[in-house]
Amino acid sequence: MPDGIRIVKVGLGDRSYEVRIGPGLIRDAGRIVAEAARGRRVLIVTDRHVGPKYGHALAASLRDAGMEGAAVEIPPGEGAKSLKIASFLYDQCLETNLDRRSAIVALGGGVVGDVAGFVAATFMRGIDYIQIPTTLLAQVDSSVGGKTAIDHPKAKNAIGALHQPRAVVADVRTLASLPDRELKAGIAEVVKYGVIADAGFFAFIESNMAALLGRVERVLIEAIARSCEIKAAVVEADERESGPREALNFGHTFGHAVETATGYGKYLHGEAVAIGMAMAGRLAAELGMWSAGDAARLEKLVEAAGLPLRASGADAAAVREAMFRDKKARNGRLRLVLPVGMGKVRTFDDVPEEAVGRVIAAGCAG
Numbered sequence: 001m002p003d004g005i006r007i008v009k010v011g012l013g014d015r016s017y018e019v020r021i022g023p024g025l026i027r028d029a030g031r032i033v034a035e036a037a038r039g040r041r042v043l044i045v046t047d048r049h050v051g052p053k054y055g056h057a058l059a060a061s062l063r064d065a066g067m068e069g070a071a072v073e074i075p076p077g078e079g080a081k082s083l084k085i086a087s088f089l090y091d092q093c094l095e096t097n098l099d100r101r102s103a104i105v106a107l108g109g110g111v112v113g114d115v116a117g118f119v120a121a122t123f124m125r126g127i128d129y130i131q132i133p134t135t136l137l138a139q140v141d142s143s144v145g146g147k148t149a150i151d152h153p154k155a156k157n158a159i160g161a162l163h164q165p166r167a168v169v170a171d172v173r174t175l176a177s178l179p180d181r182e183l184k185a186g187i188a189e190v191v192k193y194g195v196i197a198d199a200g201f202f203a204f205i206e207s208n209m210a211a212l213l214g215r216v217e218r219v220l221i222e223a224i225a226r227s228c229e230i231k232a233a234v235v236e237a238d239e240r241e242s243g244p245r246e247a248l249n250f251g252h253t254f255g256h257a258v259e260t261a262t263g264y265g266k267y268l269h270g271e272a273v274a275i276g277m278a279m280a281g282r283l284a285a286e287l288g289m290w291s292a293g294d295a296a297r298l299e300k301l302v303e304a305a306g307l308p309l310r311a312s313g314a315d316a317a318a319v320r321e322a323m324f325r326d327k328k329a330r331n332g333r334l335r336l337v338l339p340v341g342m343g344k345v346r347t348f349d350d351v352p353e354e355a356v357g358r359v360i361a362a363g364c365a366g
Contacts, residue, residue, distance in 0.1 A: 004217075006225040010144065010232045012239060015164045019144055019228050021221055025171035026057050029105075029132055030065030036167035037067075037128050039101030043093055044071035045116035046107040047080065050134050054174065058107055058132065070096045074112070078264040081115050081150040083159070089119045103128035103166065109135035109182070110142035110269060114157070117148030121163030131165045134174040136186025136220075137270050140193070140227035143168045145235045145248075151264065155325050156256045162240060170228075172220050180213075180306075185270025187212055187305045188251075190223050192277060193230045195298060196247045199343030201226050202301075209304045246347045250337040251277030253326055254319075254363070258311045261318035267311070274307035279363045284338040286355055294342050309363075316364040320357060 005022035020032065033042065042062060046055055051073045059071060072092045074080045093104075106116035106129060113131050120129035131143035149160030175183065187205075190212070194202030204222075205212070211219040231248065238245035255276030259267060267275070278299050285295035299309055311319070323334060334356065335349045 004221065006221055008225060008228040008232055010164070011236050012164060017165060017167050019168040019170060019232070021139070021170045021172065021224050021228065023171065023173050023217060025169050026054055026132065026174070027061060029058055029169050030061030030063070030067060032167055032169055033062060033103070033105060033130050034065040034067055036130055037103040039099070039103065039128075040067055041096070041098060041102040042067050042069040042105050043096045043098055043102070044069070044105045044107055045089060045112060045119075046071065046073055047076040047109075047112050048073045049076045050108040050112070053177065054107060054134065058105070062105075069098075069102070074115070076111070078111055078151065078259075078269070080111050083150060085115055086119055086150055089115070090123060093119065093123050098123070098127065100124050100127060103130060105130045105132060107132045107134065108138070109133065110138045113138055113143050114147075114149050114160075117146075117163055117165070118150055118160060121148050121161035126163060128166045129163070131168045133168065133170055135178060135182055136175055136224070137182070137189050138186075139170040139172075139175075139224050140186060141189040141231065143170070144228055144231050146239070154260070155322070156259055156264070170224060172217055172224065175215055175220060181268065182270075183213070183215070184306045185268040188270035188274040188277070188302070188307055190227050191298075191301055191305065192248075192250055192273065193227045195277065195339055195342065196250050196337075196345045197230045197234070197343060198226070201230075202342055206301055206304075209301070213305070246335070246337055247345050250339070250345050251280055253323055253334065253336055254279040254360070256326060257319045257322035258314060260322040260325075262311065262314050266314075267308070271308055272311075274302050274305070275309065275311050275363060278302055278309045279359050280336065280338055282362070283336070283351070283355060283359045284340070286359070287338075287351070290339045290341050294339065297342070298339075310366055311364050312366040314364040316357075316361045319360050319364060323356075323360075
């Protein structure tokens with residue numbers, strides 16, 4: 001293995017794949033895509049921010065590896081996760097003459113990966129796709145595990161499919177030009193992994209927050225690799241989210257509701273997850289599931305990352321309503337992932353609604 005490269009394997013039988021993490025990997029992406037894809041024809045899907053930075057290098061790498069096809073840019077931002085953009089990409093697949101052995105290559109952040117993955121999952125009943133995530137949030141979370149989706153105006157990720165990538169290529173050099181706000185949003189998901197599965201990793205994040213914010217490559221690679229290892233283990237145990245995989249939703253039920261209630265525009269996904277984790281931590285402490293000290297420790301780390309703890313000014317009633325429309329709700333009852341100790345969470349479907357309401361009200365105040 002080349003120096004500085006980490007490989008995390010996601011073991012799912014004949015749908016297993018590798019996550020490669022390291023510096024300068026876009027230069028080698030053509031070879032990786034050629035080895036992972038079953039055919040030679042590809043469609044690169046990127047956005048108007050990422051494409052000009054990395055699209056030419058990726059296209060050259062693909063050509064050098066004997067791949068052919070086209071590239072298309074979509075608008076940046078959560079609004080691109082729509083039926084309109086998906087329809088546009090189906091048109092591009094047909095115009096590029098993709099067939100069942102062709103592949104889509106998603107170059108960008110979580111939005112690009114979600115919508116490109118959804119199109120790959122549904123075009124010709126499913127074709128290959130490869131994830132080349134360029135944001136920290138996508139590298140540690142959304143590029144791994146096979147969840148693909150687009151949004152509905154009333155609910156985030158309401159329309160989707162489970163479709164595993166053939167490979168994930170996480171080039172940490174792309175994080176050098178990532179805006180500070182997006183880097184911090186990605187750190188929220190890194191913090192999540194410490195809370196749900198590894199108290200030692202949580203302590204590592206506490207000790208290395210300055211290095212993460214300073215984009216120290218060695219620390220970024222370690223944080224990304226450990227996050228992917230945790231997610232891979234969870235996905236291997238429960239690919240279709242019938243049990244253990246629900247742990248990955250920590251902070252997300254509250255967070256998705258905040259995103260929906262604020263029109264998907266006020267907060268980045270990671271910022272909303274940070275708010276959601278703080279709400280879930282306060283709720284767990286109020287219900288005696290974990291200590292007030294652990295809840296405070298979580299909030300201190302979120303603050304150290306420069307992330308919000310509250311959705312100040314959001315409509316608490318709208319947040320609550322969005323939570324009950326969440327796809328994780330069952331028979332009108334909320335299913336909430338709550339911490340029961342640092343490094344361990346459980347799913348509850350009997351949390352008192354009045355306690356949830358208090359936490360939401362407090363989390364939207366100020």
